Amino acid sequence: MLLKTIDWKIENDIGHLVLCQPPANTMSRHFFEEMSILTRDILPRADFKALIIYGKGRHFSSGADHYDLRNRIMENMPADFPHELPGFLKETTRSFLFIENLPVPTFAAIRGTCFGSALELALHCRFRICAEGTVLGFPESSFGLMPGCGGSVKLPAITGLAKAIELIVSGRNFSAAEAYEWGIVHKIVHRRSLLEETVDLAKTMIHKHVPEWNP
Amino acid sequence: MKQHKVIAWERNGDIGVLSIDNPPGNLLEEPEFMDRKWLEECLEDKSLKAMLIKGTGRHFSAGADMKLLKKLAQDESVMMKEMAAGKDLIRFIEQMDIPVVASVSGVCFGAGLEIALACPIRICSDNALFAFPETNYGIMPGLGGTVMLSKLIGPGKAAEIILSGDILNAQQALKLRLVDYCVPANEISDFSLGYLEKLTSGRNTEVIRSVMRSLHNAQTLPFEKALEEETKLFCTLAVKSMQNEEE
Numbered sequence: 001m002l003l004k005t006i007d008w009k010i011e012n013d014i015g016h017l018v019l020c021q022p023p024a025n026t027m028s029r030h031f032f033e034e035m036s037i038l039t040r041d042i043l044p045r046a047d048f049k050a051l052i053i054y055g056k057g058r059h060f061s062s063g064a065d066h067y068d069l070r071n072r073i074m075e076n077m078p079a080d081f082p083h084e085l086p087g088f089l090k091e092t093t094r095s096f097l098f099i100e101n102l103p104v105p106t107f108a109a110i111r112g113t114c115f116g117s118a119l120e121l122a123l124h125c126r127f128r129i130c131a132e133g134t135v136l137g138f139p140e141s142s143f144g145l146m147p148g149c150g151g152s153v154k155l156p157a158i159t160g161l162a163k164a165i166e167l168i169v170s171g172r173n174f175s176a177a178e179a180y181e182w183g184i185v186h187k188i189v190h191r192r193s194l195l196e197e198t199v200d201l202a203k204t205m206i207h208k209h210v211p212e213w214n215p
Numbered sequence: 216m217k218q219h220k221v222i223a224w225e226r227n228g229d230i231g232v233l234s235i236d237n238p239p240g241n242l243l244e245e246p247e248f249m250d251r252k253w254l255e256e257c258l259e260d261k262s263l264k265a266m267l268i269k270g271t272g273r274h275f276s277a278g279a280d281m282k283l284l285k286k287l288a289q290d291e292s293v294m295m296k297e298m299a300a301g302k303d304l305i306r307f308i309e310q311m312d313i314p315v316v317a318s319v320s321g322v323c324f325g326a327g328l329e330i331a332l333a334c335p336i337r338i339c340s341d342n343a344l345f346a347f348p349e350t351n352y353g354i355m356p357g358l359g360g361t362v363m364l365s366k367l368i369g370p371g372k373a374a375e376i377i378l379s380g381d382i383l384n385a386q387q388a389l390k391l392r393l394v395d396y397c398v399p400a401n402e403i404s405d406f407s408l409g410y411l412e413k414l415t416s417g418r419n420t421e422v423i424r425s426v427m428r429s430l431h432n433a434q435t436l437p438f439e440k441a442l443e444e445e446t447k448l449f450c451t452l453a454v455k456s457m458q459n460e461e462e
Contacts, residue, residue: 073453082447085446089449162335169415
């Protein structure tokens with residue numbers, strides 16, 4: 001199956017999941033469909049020891065297109081909502097949870113912008129490595145919405161309740177340095193060396209799992 | 216301004232201000248420090264976007280009135296009933312679907328600290344003092360203090376604070392993340408109100424309440440159930456925002 005919005009490759013035992021709709025790598029409906037295919041059909045059969053998620057070009061991702069998202073919700077709203085949820089949203093949650101539950105170290109390598117659903121995807125990774133100058137945020141409240149793919153569940157566990165309220169209700173942007181201070185990202189690196197340093201970290205972790213006495 | 220037991224209520228724009236109003240120490244005369252129905256009536260206005268809890272005058276609250284508490288303890292069944300009602304109030308504040316700030320200046324002890332811990336956001340003045348002095352009197356926090364403190368700062372630090380009964384100053388409280396912000400004493404009122412105004416300005420109440428519900432779910436429900444509830448809240452908002460645009 002050929003994917004158009006995601007580039008998937010394995011290099012030296014490390015899986016690279018690259019969001020591939022430059023310039024902003026906006027998470028379109030095709031992206032979410034392909035995330036579903038990737039996590040159902042491709043990743044379970046692939047052999048990798050660590051996973052890195054990043055965006056092609058200058059940005060991680062600006063998140064979902066909220067106009068398109070709202071239209072899809074209206075189109076797919078089950079008659080017995082809220083007992084039943086729109087299928088495509090359940091599928092997105094499932095694919096994000098698949099990343100969360102992978103039995104290998106997972107990294108989000110973040111630079112440029114990382115908003116909304118993109119930040120939610122990053123929060124489902126075990127480690128977040130962030131380039132200087134990155135801007136992050138949950139802007140949903142300014143569109144009359146809220147995070148819908150785990151943001152309001154994952155964030156308070158990381159930052160505590162007060163900061164989570166502050167960031168999600170106000171919807172304000174925050175910097176890489178702030179994200180580091182609040183524990184949202186684990187390391188800040190130079191923009192140009194982001195991928196290289198993340199790969200190095202992944203390699204270190206992979207090799208720690210190899211017993212030294214085993215030839 | 217509305218008054219009930221030792222509590223006063225007033226509106227400041229979209230923000231409700233609840234004052235522990237029994238100066239100078241703002242002692243809480245009984246574990247059931249206000250009537251829940253009364254509070255629910257105060258909160259009934261759906262245009263309300265946030266709530267602030269503070270003490271009248273220089274102190275937040277020195278906690279329970281020990282003399283009255285001792286008297287109350289003579290009848291076990293009355294005591295149990297009062298404690299259950301007090302806990303219910305703390306739980307109610309903890310689960311509110313609007314942001315609640317505890318704005319703490321001066322003394323914040325015992326049941327006063329339990330009220331502050333029930334608030335998801337805590338702001339204190341640089342002269343604030345925090346303690347659970349209960350163990351000095353052979354008792355312990357009774358309105359959920361042991362549970363809330365342990366959850367917030369870990370069981371080790373919580374044991375230290377509760378068993379020692381020692382007083383923490385504002386800097387120590389900030390370092391332990393017992394409080395989220397510490398500001399100069401003469402700025403705390405403006406800062407706390409300004410914080411909530413800035414937080415909620417331009418945000419409609421449906422969004423605020425949905426976000427708060429989901430954040431509470433994250434604390435109380437199993438992970439995957441909380442995710443499912445978040446998606447429900449999200450869809451409901453999406454539908455409403457579409458309808459609003461059509462109107």
